[in-house]
Each structure stands twice: as structure tokens, then as C-alpha cells.
Amino acid sequence: MFANLAQAEAFLTSRRHLGIKPGLHRVQQLLQACGNPERQMKSIHIAGTNGKGSTSSYLANALTYNGYKAGSFISPTPGGFLESIQVNGKWISEAEFITECDALLSTIEKMDRQDNHPSEFEIHVCIAFSYLAKHADISVIEAGMGGRGDATNVLAHPLLSIITNIGFDHQRFLGDTIEEIAAEKAGIIKAGAPVISAVTQAGARNVIENQAQAAAVPITWIEAKDADRLQINPQMQGAHQRVNAALAAEACQLLQEMGISLELDKVREAINQVQLPGRFELVEKEPVIILDGAHNAEGMAAFIETVKQTYRDNKIEILFSAFQDKPFAQMIQQLQEIATDITMTTFDHLRAADVVTLSESYPSVEVTADWQEWIKQLYEDDKTDTVYFVTGSLHFIYQVRKYIVQNRKMW
Template sequence: MFANLAEAEAFLTSRRHLGIKPGLHRVQQLLQASDNPERRMKSIHIAGTNGKGSTSTFLVNALTYNGYKAGSFISPTPGGFLESIQVNGQWISEEAFVMECNALLSTIEEMDRQDNHPSEFEIHVCIAFSYLAKHADISVIEAGMGGRGDATNVLQQPLLSIITNIGLDHQRFLGDTIEKIAEEKAGIIKVGAPVISAVTQDEARAVIEKQARALAVPINWIEADDSDRLHINPQMKGAHQRVNAALAAEACHLLQEMGFRLNIDKVKEAINQAKLPGRFELVENVPTIILDGAHNAEGMAAFIETVKQNYPNNKVEILFSAFQDKPFAQMIQQLQEITTDITLTTFDHPRAADIETLSEAYTAVEVTGDWQEWVKQLYKDYKTDTVYFVTGSLHLIYQVRKYIVQNRKMW
């Protein structure tokens, strides 16, 4: 048994070497040990290449403003295991997390003896579902990767299924075409749960429509201008965030039709006021530092357009890094649209691309093995006409954010 959070987190982290394990049989076995909390939850399931976190934040905020205990399961988060499980924006407590871990431990050990090892993420999902079933009126659940084979897809009776968008990401697991990836994302569609989607590609829409028809559920397509139609103006910057906000607003409209008491003015206010760390976040005014987790090519394209829209006359300097399985050479090339002042770095994560790999992929940029020194130097020698961006992996963004918040008063 785990005596404290440190022991529980160390146990979960020690399983990271098991990697990503698509399939539902392990998580289903674990959930049986908790009396199948996924069957007792009122849930909304969200999948997509980008935008899951923002859409979830908009939606949870809208539900909270309307008096519901709104749960969420999000990944990744700057606060790690605890921050990923929330009710009304409040993290699961250390005591509750340890209790949920201990409740699963004997089942995990038995599965290990059977050479049927549950992964870190699978255990994490079960902890979340068990906690949220007890403490939330309705929970917004983000798929970790893909959809069909993702551990969160044990949800068989969600109220709604949301597919934010489709892009070429995690191709080793999801497939190397838009159609194949769309098939995986469409795997979250369930009988009785209307679908809301902002997918734009014709070939991906066709896949989603086919799955929805097969299960006789309606699809609500969200277009780029729907935020104007719905009179929504989110604080989070970028055209992509207006689409994510519209997805959340449409979800609230459908929940109203299902009998949930939602005041439309409160929904709009909640969505307009919502914030999320690392999404074009102004983390410092002087110098001007913005953090954005553009962690794949599609996210990078949205980031670049947002920079152009909001800082058309400023000089731009960028610190960038990414996971080794991302198209980082393409992403660096994309960044050339807005600046040639790019510094590549690496960060503390087993999947982070190292400096040598990044610099070999694209040689016409600066490199630094110490992003902390880059940040410190920025505070000493910043230029008032320059906006400084840190972008790429969300894990890099979260590490930089924590470093700035903890040390800004000393510089």
C-alpha cells in the first residue's frame, strides 16, 4: 500500500517504460475492481488531434458557471497526476489520489503476475473515473491518443461525443493517412450520443459520417464562423480557439435539449472568460513572453496565424523543442514564416528530441542545451520591440512556465 503521494507517483512513473498500449481489455479489468465507475458517470467524450484541452476548458467552465459539479480528465497538464483530475477546477487531493491508487493496487499486482501489465495511463484513467463518478455531476473526458483503442474509450454511454479536428499525428499508432486517423477518432462515437465536430477535411468528414450513420446518431458540424453566430468571443487568442469555443457552446445547447439546466448568458460568459495555461498565454508583460503548445504541424500552423494576427508589426524570437516522434523539421520550417530568430533546445522528458537530432534536421538556426539560461538571458537583454515565444511540446511549455513563475521576482 502507498503511504503518501510520492510513493504512488513513483509507482506510476515506474510503469512509464511499458509505453503506449492501445486496447481496452486491461483498463476494463481494472475498472471492474472499482465496480465499473464508467457506467455510473455522466460524461462527454472528446477526441481530436488538437483542441481537446481548450474545448474541455470552455465546456467545464460553462457547466461550473451553471451550478454543476463539473469533472474533467485532461492530459498532459503542468501539475501532473493531480491536476489532470479536477472537479470545478479543483484538483483531486493527495489523500484521495493515494486512496484511489491503493484501491487498485491488488488488481494491478495480479495483472502483473499474469503478464498483463496495465500501463501508467490506463491506471491513471481508472483513478480518474473512480474519483469523478463519486464527486462530479457530469465529467468531460479527453481521449489521450486516438480514440478507438484509447483507454478512455471504455465509456460506452457518453452524453455527447466531440471530435475537435483531424491531423497527421501519432501516425505510428493511428495510421499514416487522414482517413485512417479519422477512423480511430470516430471510434469514440456511441449509440445514443450525438456527435459534434469541427473536422474540415472532406475525407475525414466522410469517415465520421459513415460511423455516425452506422450507429444512427446525428452529427452537428461546427464551422469557422459559428462563434460569431453564437455571439462568443473567447479570451484565448486565435481563430482555432473560436472554433473550440463554438464546439463547447454547441455541446451546451445539446445538453439543454437533454434536460440540463443551462442559462445561455452564463454559458457565453463562462466561455468568454475561460483560460488555459500554455495556449498562446501571455506569461510575462515585460519582457513580452508568450507560451504556446503547438506540438504538431497543425498546431504550429494555427500558432503562426495567431502570431500574424496579434503581433503583425513586432519582431519575433522563438525557443522551440518537440518530441522525437513529431515532424519537427517541418515545424521549424513553418516557423520561418514569422522569423529566422529561432533557438532549438531540449527538455526533461524521455520522448524529447535531443539537440543533435534537432540541429541535424535543420541547421540554419541557433541551439542551446540549457533553455533556462536562454530565459534568464532574455530577462537581462530583452528588446522592447520584440515578442518572445516558447512553443512546441506542451511538456516544454509547462516546464518553462513553472520556471518563470518561480523565479521572475529574482531577475
């Protein structure tokens, strides 16, 4: 039993050394121990390389505006475990999180003794599903990685399956070609659940279409121009956000056709109001500091296009960090297209690339081990012609965001 939240969180984070463990048998064993809540949930399952967080937030907000208790499972988030599990935007409470952890503890210990160790993420999924099954009418569930072997893929009967896009990420687990990665993402497609996707590559589309045909479900393809057709205009900037918003709006139209009562005017209003931390977020006006979690090459391309559209006349200084399994040399090369100056750094996470690795990957770019000093210096420099961007891993972005919010009054 856990006496407090700190103990429960420490127990979960102590399992990070187990790493990413694709496959469903462990999470199924855990879920069985808490009454198979995944079978009781009405859910919408979202996979994709980028855009899952934005799309799920648009969709959950639209459901909330229409009077539903809209559950969400989100990862990562600035607020960690509690923020990742929400109903109508309200986090799971500390007491409820501890209760859900306690309910799983004996099963986890039994599995550990059998050398069948459930990972941090698998336990996290079970906590989320158990809570959401009790408290939400419809839950929007983000896959963690891939789809087919992701712990969230125990959802056998989702209402809808959404695949945001496909890019090169987690190749060690998902495959080395777009088609192989698409096959993993398409693993969330189930019989009875129509598919909506914004995937653009022909090979990936073919894979997804074949999977949809095998499951005998229709598929709707979404592009940025569909935002106009669906009459939505999201606050979050960039063509990629118009795509994400259109995915959510199309999902609401399909839900309406399935008999779920939704007012489309409320859907549009809800989607247009969403603003997420770390998605081209203006976190400071003097100096101008913008945070964006462009955590892979595809996300970086979308970020760069948005910078070009909005800050083409400014000097651009960038602080960048990424996980060690990301193509950071390629991402730095992409950033050089827009940047006046780039600084690479590391941050507090087991998977973060260290300064030596970063420096070796791109020797001509400055590296600092102290990103906090870089942030403090911005306030002292007082450059009115410069826009500062912090980009890369969302985990890094959230650490920087917390640091700025906590310390801005002192500078």
C-alpha cells in the same frame, strides 16, 4: 499501500517505460476491480488532434456556471496527476489520489504477475473515473491518443461525442492518412450520443459521417463563424479558439435539448472567461514572453496565424522543442515564416527529441542544450522591440512556465 503522494506518483511514472498501449482489455480489468465506475458516470467524450484541452475547459466551466459539479479528466497539465482530475476546477486532493491508487494496487500487481502490465495512462484513467463517478454530476473526458483504442473509450454511453479536428499525429498508432486517423478518432462515436465536430478535411468528414450513420446519431459541424451565431467571444486568441469555444457552446445547446437544464447566458459568460496556461499565454510583460503548446504541424499552423494577427510589427524570437515522434523539421520550417530568430532545445522527458536529433533535422538553426540559460538571457537583453515565444510540446511549455514563475523575481 502508498505512504504519500510522492510514492504514488513514483509508482505511476515508473511504468512509463511500458509506453503507449492501445486496447481496452487492461483498463476494463482495472475498472472491474473498482466497481466499473465508467458505467455510473454521465460523461462527454472529446477526441481530436488539437483543441481537446481548450474545448473541455470551455465546456466544464459552462457546466460549473450552471450549478453542476463538472468533472474533468485532462492530459497533460502543468500540475501533473492531481491537476488532471478536477471537479469544478478543484484538483483531486493528495489523500484522495492516494486512496484511489491504493484501491487499484492489488489488481495491478496481479496483472503484472500475469504479464498483462497496465500502462501509466491506463491506471491514470481508472483513478480519474473512480473519483469522478463519486464526485461529479457530469464529467468531460479527454481521450489521450486516437479514440478507438484509447483507454478512455471504455465510456459506453456518453451524452455527447466531440471530435475537435484531425491532423497528422501519432501515425505509428493511428495510421498514415487523414482517413485512417479519422477512423480512429471516430471510434469514440456511440449509439445514443450525438456528435459535434470541427473537422474540415472532406475525407475525414466522410469517415466520421459514416460512423455516425452506423451508430444512428446526428452530427453537427462547427466552424469559426459559428462563434458569432452562438454569441461567444473567447478570451484566448486565435481563430482556432473561436472554433473550440463554438464546439463547447454547441454542446451546451444539445445538452439543453436533451433535458439538462442550462442557461445559455451563463454558458456564454463562462466560455468567454476561460484562459488556460500554455495557450498563447502572456506569461511575462517585460520582456514580452508568450507560451503556446503548438505540438504538431496543425497546431503550429494555428499558432503562426495567431502571431501574424497580433504581432505583425514586432521582431519574433522563438524557443522550440518537441517530442521525438513529431515532425519537428516541418514545424521549424513553418516557424521560419514568422521568426527573426529560432533556437531549438531539448527538455526533461523520455520522449523529448535530443539536441543531436534536432540539429541533424535542421542544421541551419541554432540549438542549445540549456533552455533555462536562454530564458535568463531575455531579461538581460532588454529588447523592447522583440516578442519572445516558447512553443512546441505542452510538456516543455509547462516546464518553462514553472521555471519563469518561480524565478522571475530574481532576474
